[in-house]
Amino acid sequence: MSTAPRQLSLNAFIYPSGHHEAAWRHPASTPDRLYDVKYYQEIGRTAEAAKLDAVFFADGPALRVNVKHNAASGLEPITLLTAIATATTHLGLIATASTTYYEPYNLARLFSTLDHISGGRAGWNIVTTATDQAAANFGLDRHPDHEERYARAREFVDAVVALWDSWEDDAIVLDPAAGIYADPERIHRIDFEGEHIRVRGPFNAPRTPQGHPVLVQAGASNEGRAFAGRYAEAIFTAHQRLSDGQTFYRDIKRQAAQFGRSPEHVKILPGLSPFIADTEAGAKQLEREFNELTVAEYGLHQLENLVGTSLRHLPLDEPVPLALFEQAGDVTDNSRSRLQVIAGIVQRERPTVRGLLHRLAGARGHRVFAGTPEQVADTIEEWFTQGAADGFNVMPPYYPGGLEVFAEQVVPILQQRGLFRTEYSGTTLRDHFGLPRPGSQFARRPALAG
Amino acid sequence: MSTAPRQLSLNAFIYPSGHHEAAWRHPASTPDRLYDVKYYQEIGRTAEAAKLDAVFFADGPALRVNVKHNAASGLEPITLLTAIATATTHLGLIATASTTYYEPYNLARLFSTLDHISGGRAGWNIVTTATDQAAANFGLDRHPDHEERYARAREFVDAVVALWDSWEDDAIVLDPAAGIYADPERIHRIDFEGEHIRVRGPFNAPRTPQGHPVLVQAGASNEGRAFAGRYAEAIFTAHQRLSDGQTFYRDIKRQAAQFGRSPEHVKILPGLSPFIADTEAGAKQLEREFNELTVAEYGLHQLENLVGTSLRHLPLDEPVPLALFEQAGDVTDNSRSRLQVIAGIVQRERPTVRGLLHRLAGARGHRVFAGTPEQVADTIEEWFTQGAADGFNVMPPYYPGGLEVFAEQVVPILQQRGLFRTEYSGTTLRDHFGLPRPGSQFARRPALAG
Known part of the structure; x- marks a missing residue:
């Protein structure tokens, strides 16, 4: 064993009342607190006390959840993470934001400010957003197609990173006597x-503590995958089975290498939604x-939102038709990934419609695992050591308790096994993920602006 | 005297090292802290301890300041105010944001989230942004003209307010037993x-504590002015002389009445940048x-940025040519207002170029006043009681000390005179400004979305 053994990365993926869609109805959750900033700050403190790498918010600029039957929170995640930043000192802060429905200069500023305010803890989960509901909120009748979204996304990320690089690290001179700022x-x-x-720049703020957000x-x-191989420093993914995770892991690391990047600098973090109890039977009972x-x-x-067709005609206690997943239209990569996972479940297990809905209720296609703290630690260790994961995006079925039980009962086992930090070794999200701080692409180039 | 005498509103307009352009060079300022969130949180706490109505940030999506000679901070203000929100409990939080370079759905979310997080303390300073530097950061060669910007601004505000109204106040049922959220x-x-x-909605978050931000x-x-009369609940303005302030005040109150609004629900707040010392001579010496x-x-x-033409040829110790302000092109209303103020100074005082630069160095055309705490309180009282102001946007020449001296020495005088609160009577910015909480425009209308 080397002196610096490979360490897990663990994020807490925050979801209003929890990742299980019925969490808000369960007495373990507090759905009356979804618009109370202290709720999110307390979750952040729990994550930080357990030395997790980061908290993470999904996002999209539309009301998509059927709020008749589920507790939604459309609070803007960068703002929310800023409030968590002020209640914590080390925890990474990752927000989702769309390259299709934002302007690069505005988004670059929001993440840059979060990185400054937090002392280098910001991360941007880049999504292209493929829903007509979002498109309709931005003057479009339909969302742009897959190819166009990715073409814009590549340019968007290049422009945003260039803006973040716009001030070289030593641009601020701060010489009051000479009058040179x-x-x-x-x-x-x-x-x-x-x-x-098209963006001219320069940016209106200096480089951030991390060089730029993760x-x-x-x-x-x-x-x-090509986009991820080229740009991503961490990848959130969904796999039900170890073998699928391994295949994906190998492919992404290979693609990163093809872009001349070190495979170690792309962290692969599958979702995992754990029901935890003292006995396996107790955990399964909790899930039920x-x-x-x-x-x-x-x-x-x-499910209709995911596959893009009406399913109201399906009898709940009949098997799911196998053809259902052959007709899915243009969807986000995130949706596509989850559709593949669901298609696999249907093919392998031939569930009834109700049975499939229960499978998906846990974490929308992400892996749900019910077991003891030891068993949860075991599956984390297995995926981590068998080439399927560099860590996990932990998706507690209910908040705040589902994170607390993970923090208090699973994390210590991982620490005892030497797989997870007992103290933060640095203060930035890059430090936690073991990622280098990038230099400015403009360093030593002639200035274009006076 | 009535039982509820009319009360002043006072905001602290936060500017990097202070409103005087040389503030960062003066030992009273701390230009090394401009990217330290605690600096802004401490300013917020000072403002709250003095019971001020709000803090306020200007903003624009471009680097316009010549950072060679001045300390800039382009941190994004909504994010920054979120950090201040978590360090305070009553203080109002007003950010500037552009209707020309934002998308309504995104901006509506940022301000809604700030209002939720702060418990009802958010305000939006609506600007249209007329600089080619900003345009170039959003794919445009030139900024849209005045008329087009205002046409878009009206639609933008209507759309944003409709989004904020999208959930009626009682939309959340929260009945876990029945499964109805x-x-x-x-x-x-x-x-x-x-x-x-074009925006379809619905919005993805409930109405905010204030109904909507101010x-x-x-x-x-x-x-x-017509835009202000129709929409504004508070107006920031720039006047050098009482008579100009009175004329503006009457005009805006009249326009508000024409739109069927109560003139009391439009607060008029001129800028005031006070140099304060124990003696008048000491204050004037500080300004020098x-x-x-x-x-x-x-x-x-x-000044070139403001007038839009090169001024490098002007000899510093010759009088400013009177023709200079006849050639100003299409500028923002804020710039226009300041240009009018500057033209007035030039006509009345015939300063040299250097003399004018000194006049403008204080607060970019806003009124600079050097005097004792008593004299500062006197001029505030005069403008407030003589129909020129409902309060002031206080622009300390240097931070943090310039706000501290105002808070500790001027505010108590205003309190003793019964002109300013000694305790907050409410918790929202609407409470402080004495503005009603608006109902949702959709209340009792048939639902459009299921």
């Missing part, structure tokens, strides 16, 4: 001219309790 | 279809100290 030779226009994006992505299509609180109408609606 | 009949699509803006504006052109730290090249550059 900054050196204009070290502040650069970016003059970005793409097919979809780039995160969730991609499963060929285009998504939550499943029994689901509303079939809600689950069908969510 | 929200009532879809009380959540509305907005179906906004303008010439510039709408603030800074308009001086005819179009800007700051003026002597200015860099003429910087001041000329700022």
Whole structure:
């Protein structure tokens, strides 16, 4: 064993009342607190006390959840993470934001400010957002197609990173006696001219503590994997089986290498939603309790959103038709990845519609695991050591208790096994993930702006 | 005297090292802390301890300040105010954001989240942004003209307010036993279809504690005043003389009445940048100290930005040519208002170029006043009681000390005179400004979305 054994990365994926869709109905959750900032700050403190790498928010600019039957929170995640930043000192802070429905200069500023305010703890989960509900909130009749979204996404990320690089690290001189605040030779226009994006710059803030926020992505299509291989420093993914996780892991590491990057600098973090109890039977009983609180109408609606066709005609206690997943239209990579996972479940297990809805109620296609703290630690260790994961995006079925039990009962086992830190070794998200701090692409180039 | 005498509103307008352009060179400022969130949180706490109504940030999506000679901070203000929100309990939080360079759905979310997180303390200073530097950061060669910007701004504000109203106040049912989280009949699509803006909705978060954030504006052109009369609940303005303030005040209150609004629900808050010392001579000496730290090249550059033409040829010790302000092109209302103020100074006082630069160094055309705490309180009282102001946007020449001296020495005098609160009477910015909480425009309308 080397002196610095490979360490797990663990994020807490925050979801309103928990990742199980019926969590808000269970007495273990507190759905009356979803608009109370202290609720999120307490979750952040729990994650930090357990030395987790980061907390993470999904996001999309539309009301998609059927709020009749589920507790939604559409609070804007960068703002929310700022509030968590002020209640913590080390915890990483990762927000999802869309390259299709934002302007690069605005988004670059929001993440840059979060990185400054938090002392270098920001991460951006880059998504392209493929729903017509979002498109309709931005003056479009339909969402742009897959290829166009990715073409814009590549330009968007290039422009945003260039903006973040616009001030070289030593641009601020701060010499009051001479009257020189900054050196204009070290502040650069970016003059970005793409097919979809044009941004001149320079940016209006200095480089951030991390150089720039960590780039995160969730991609499963060929285009998504190539995008991830090129840009992503961490990847959120969904796999039900070890073998699928291993295949994905190998492919992404290979693609990163093809782009000249070190495979170690792309962290692969599958989702894992653990029901935890003192006995395996108790954990499975807890999962059943939550499943029994689901509303079939809600689950069908969510599945319809995913596959893009009406499912109201399906009898709940008949097997799911195998053909269902052959007709899925243009969807996000995240949705595509989950559709593949669901298709696999249907083919292998031939569940009834109700049975499938229960499977999906846990974490929308992500892996649900019910077991003792020891068993949860075992499966984490297995995926980590068998080439399927560099860590996990932990998706507690209910908040705040589901994170607390993971923090208090699973994390110590992982620490005892030497797989997870007992103290933070650094203060930035890059430190936690073991990622290098990038230099500015403009360093030592002639200045373009005076 | 009535039982509830009319009360002043006082905001602290936060500016990196202070409003005087040479503040960062003066030992009273701390320009090394501009990217330290605690600096802004401490300013917020000082403002709250003095029971001020709010803190306020200007903003624009471009690097415009010549950072060679001045300390800039382009941190994104909504994010920054979120951090201040978590360090305070009552203080209002007002951020500037552009209707020309944002998308309504994204901006509505940021302000809604700030209002939720702060328990009802958010305000939006609506600007249209007329600089080519900003345009170039959003794929445009030139900024849209005045009329087009205002046409978009009207639609933008209508769409954003409709999004904020999208969930009626009682939309959340929260009945876990019945499995009903929200009532879809009380959540509305907005179906906004303008010439510039199309947004379908519904919004993805409930109404905020204030109903919606306070709408603030800074308009001086005819179009800007009409916009203010129609929408603004508070107006930031710039006047050097009482008589100009009175004329503006009467005009805006009249326009608000024409739109069927109560004139009391439009607060008019001129800028005031006070140099404060124990004696008048000491205060004027302090102002001179700051003026002597200015860099003429910087001041000329700022003035060029305002008038839109090169001024490098002007001899510093000759009088300013009167023709200079006849050639100003299309500028923001904020700039227009300041240009009018500057033209007035030039006509009345015939200063040299250097003299004018010193006059402008204080607060970019806003009123600078040097005097004792008693004299500062006197001028505030005069403008407040003589129909020129409902309060002030206080612009300390240097931070943090310039706000501290105002809070510790001027505010108590205003309190003793019964002009300013000694305790907050409410918890929201609307409470402080004495503004009503608006109802949702969709209340009792048939639902458009299921």
